[in-house]
Amino acid sequence: MSEQPAAQRRSQDWFGGVGVQGFVHRAWVRSRGVPADHFDGRPVIGICNTWSDLTSCNSHFRELAQHVREGILEAGGVPMEFPVISTGETLTRPTAMLLRNLASMDVEETLRANPLDGVVLMMGCDKTTPGLMMGAASVNLPTIGLSAGPMLNGSFRGRSFGIKDAWELGADVRAGRATIADVEEAESCLNRTVGVCNVMGTGSTMAAMVEALGVGLPDNAAIPAVDARRRVLARMVGRRIVDMVRERLTLDKVLTRTAFENAIKVNAAIGGSTNAVIHLTAIARRMEVPLDIEDWHTLGQEIPTLVNVQPSGRYLMQEFHEAGGLPVVIREMCEAGMLDGDALTVTGRTLADNNAGAVCHRRDVIFSPAEPFMSHSGIAVLRGNLCPEGAVIKPSAADPRLLKHRGPAVVFEDAADLNARVDDPELEIDAGSVMVLKNCGPQGYPGMPELGMMPIPAKLLAQGVTDMVRISDARMSGTSYGTVVLHVSPEAAAGGVLGAVRDGDLIELDVAARSLELLVSDEEIAARQADGAARESKPTRGYSKLYVDSVNQAHEGCDLDFLVGMTGSTIPPNQH
Structure with missing residues (x-):
C-alpha cells in the first residue's frame, strides 16, 4: 500500500493550519506538555x-x-x-x-x-x-x-471453576442439593x-x-x-x-x-x-x-x-x-x-x-477438522410460523434428545411473571413442556436482556431435570447452555406470533429441519392477535425512548434505524 503524505492526514486539518485556527488547536494540546514536533x-x-x-x-x-x-x-x-x-x-x-x-x-x-x-x-x-x-x-x-x-480459571474445592459451573451450582441451590454457604464460598473462587x-x-x-x-x-x-x-x-x-x-x-x-x-x-x-x-x-x-x-x-x-x-x-x-x-x-x-x-x-x-505458524499443544482442547469435537455447527437458524423472520439455537450447548421435540406451552407474559411463578409448586409443568417467555425483545423489555435461559422450575430440578425446551424473544448469555431458542423475530411487543401463544398450545421444534412451529391454525392466531391486550406504555423520555422508537428487530442486528450505514470521517464544510 502507498505511503500517505503527512500533509494529507486528517489531523492536519486541525494541527497543520497557519494563523489563529492552527494556533488554537496546537496551543490547547501543548497545555499537556506535548512537544512542538508532535x-x-x-x-x-x-x-x-x-x-x-x-x-x-x-x-x-x-x-x-x-x-x-x-x-x-x-x-x-x-x-x-x-x-x-x-x-x-x-x-x-x-x-x-x-x-x-x-x-x-x-x-x-x-x-x-x-x-x-x-x-x-x-x-x-x-x-x-x-x-x-x-x-x-x-x-x-x-x-x-x-x-x-x-x-x-476459577478454582473451587480443588477443581477448575467456570461460569457454567456457577450456573449449575445456582440450580443445585434451587433444587436443594447445595446451600447458600456453598455459593458464598464459590463467589470468591470464580472471578479471581x-x-x-x-x-x-x-x-x-x-x-x-x-x-x-x-x-x-x-x-x-x-x-x-x-x-x-x-x-x-x-x-x-x-x-x-x-x-x-x-x-x-x-x-x-x-x-x-x-x-x-x-x-x-x-x-x-x-x-x-x-x-x-x-x-x-x-x-x-x-x-x-x-x-x-x-x-x-x-x-x-x-x-x-x-x-x-x-x-x-x-x-x-x-x-x-x-x-x-x-x-x-x-x-x-x-x-x-x-x-x-x-x-x-x-x-x-x-x-x-x-496464522501459518500456529501449533496445537493439546488435542483434547482443540480438535482437528478431520476428527472434530462435535459434528454439528454452533448455531442453527430456525424458521416457522412462530418466527417468520428467524430465531436461533445453539445445538452444541443443548441436550441432543430435545433437538426434536413437541410439547405443550407454559407461557410467561414477561420477566416479572417468570420470576413470580417459575418456582411455584402449583405451576402446571413437566419435563416435556415448552417454556415460553414473551415481551423480552428489543422493544418489549426494552433492550433484549439475557433472560432466554429461563430457570428450570425448582420442582423439576428436584426430580433431576437438567434441560427443557425454552423459547423467547430475549437473548441469553454466551456463558449459558441448554435447549434454548432465542431472538424470535418479530418479537411479541412488535406484534409477533410469539405474543399469541397460550398455555397448552403445542409447539414443535425440529432443529435438523430448522423448523419452529406453533401448532395452531392461522385463523386462530390472527384472532388472538386482534384481541391482544395492549402492553403498558413505552418510555416517554431520554435514550430509552429514542431506543424503543428506533430499534430494529433481532434479525436486523438491533441497531437504531438511523445509524445503519457508513457516514465516513469527513466533517461537513459548514461545521469546520
Whole structure:
C-alpha cells in the first residue's frame, strides 16, 4: 500500500493550519506538555478506552492503554486517549444491550469530531466490542481492536471453576442439593482476576470475532487478561496502528463480505455465543456489507465444533490459550478449505499468513477438522410460523434428545411473571413442556436482556431435570447452555406470533429441519392477535425512548434505524 503524505492526514486539518485556527488547536494540546514536533504531520492515534470500575472485565485498561501508548510513540505516532461509555452486563440495568448502540454513537461522534488519523479500540465486556466496532465502522478510519482477554480459571474445592459451573451450582441451590454457604464460598473462587468470562461466552466470542474478522492481531482472543503477553500485544497494537495510517489501511479494506463469512464459520468452530449473530449483523450493516441471518445457516451448517470449551465443552479459556488458541483453529480451517485465507487483515498480511505458524499443544482442547469435537455447527437458524423472520439455537450447548421435540406451552407474559411463578409448586409443568417467555425483545423489555435461559422450575430440578425446551424473544448469555431458542423475530411487543401463544398450545421444534412451529391454525392466531391486550406504555423520555422508537428487530442486528450505514470521517464544510 502507498505511503500517505503527512500533509494529507486528517489531523492536519486541525494541527497543520497557519494563523489563529492552527494556533488554537496546537496551543490547547501543548497545555499537556506535548512537544512542538508532535504537530509535524505524525499520525495522531486515538486510544478509545472503555475502562470503568463499573465494568470489571475492562478494569485493567488503564495499564493496558499505557502499553498501547508506548507502542504508538515507539512507531512515531502521537497517542490521544479518550473515554467512551462502558457497559458491563453484570451490573448494568436493565441490560447492557440497551446501551450498546449508545456506545456506538459515542465512538462515532468522538472519532469524527476530533483530529484523529486512526484508532485503537479497547474493548472487553461483551457489548463494548460490538458497540465500538459499530461506531468505528461508520467512520471508517484505520482501526485495530484490542480485547480485554479472559480471566484466569476459577478454582473451587480443588477443581477448575467456570461460569457454567456457577450456573449449575445456582440450580443445585434451587433444587436443594447445595446451600447458600456453598455459593458464598464459590463467589470468591470464580472471578479471581480481571478479564472477561473464562468460558466461550459473548466476551471471548466477540474477541475471537475481532481476530477472525482480521481487525485484531493473532492471539487477541485468548491471552488471559493478566498475562504479560497481553501487555506485549497491546504494545504491538500501538505500533501497528501507526503503520496502518501510513499505509491508508482503512477499516473497509478489512471488513469485507469475505471477512464476515470467515467470522461466521469460526464462530461455529469455537461453539461461540448466539449473541454474535446480532452483533456481526449490526457491524456489517454499518459497513454496508450484505449479511443476513440465513448466512449463519448457509455458511455455518457444515462447520464442525473444534473447541472443547465451556459452555459447549469441558475446559476454560485459559486451557484454550495454552493449547494454541484461535490461531490453531484458523490455520487448520484454512488448510481444510473452510476459510478464505486470502482475506486481508490489519497486519497488512492475509489471514492464512498471520496464522501459518500456529501449533496445537493439546488435542483434547482443540480438535482437528478431520476428527472434530462435535459434528454439528454452533448455531442453527430456525424458521416457522412462530418466527417468520428467524430465531436461533445453539445445538452444541443443548441436550441432543430435545433437538426434536413437541410439547405443550407454559407461557410467561414477561420477566416479572417468570420470576413470580417459575418456582411455584402449583405451576402446571413437566419435563416435556415448552417454556415460553414473551415481551423480552428489543422493544418489549426494552433492550433484549439475557433472560432466554429461563430457570428450570425448582420442582423439576428436584426430580433431576437438567434441560427443557425454552423459547423467547430475549437473548441469553454466551456463558449459558441448554435447549434454548432465542431472538424470535418479530418479537411479541412488535406484534409477533410469539405474543399469541397460550398455555397448552403445542409447539414443535425440529432443529435438523430448522423448523419452529406453533401448532395452531392461522385463523386462530390472527384472532388472538386482534384481541391482544395492549402492553403498558413505552418510555416517554431520554435514550430509552429514542431506543424503543428506533430499534430494529433481532434479525436486523438491533441497531437504531438511523445509524445503519457508513457516514465516513469527513466533517461537513459548514461545521469546520
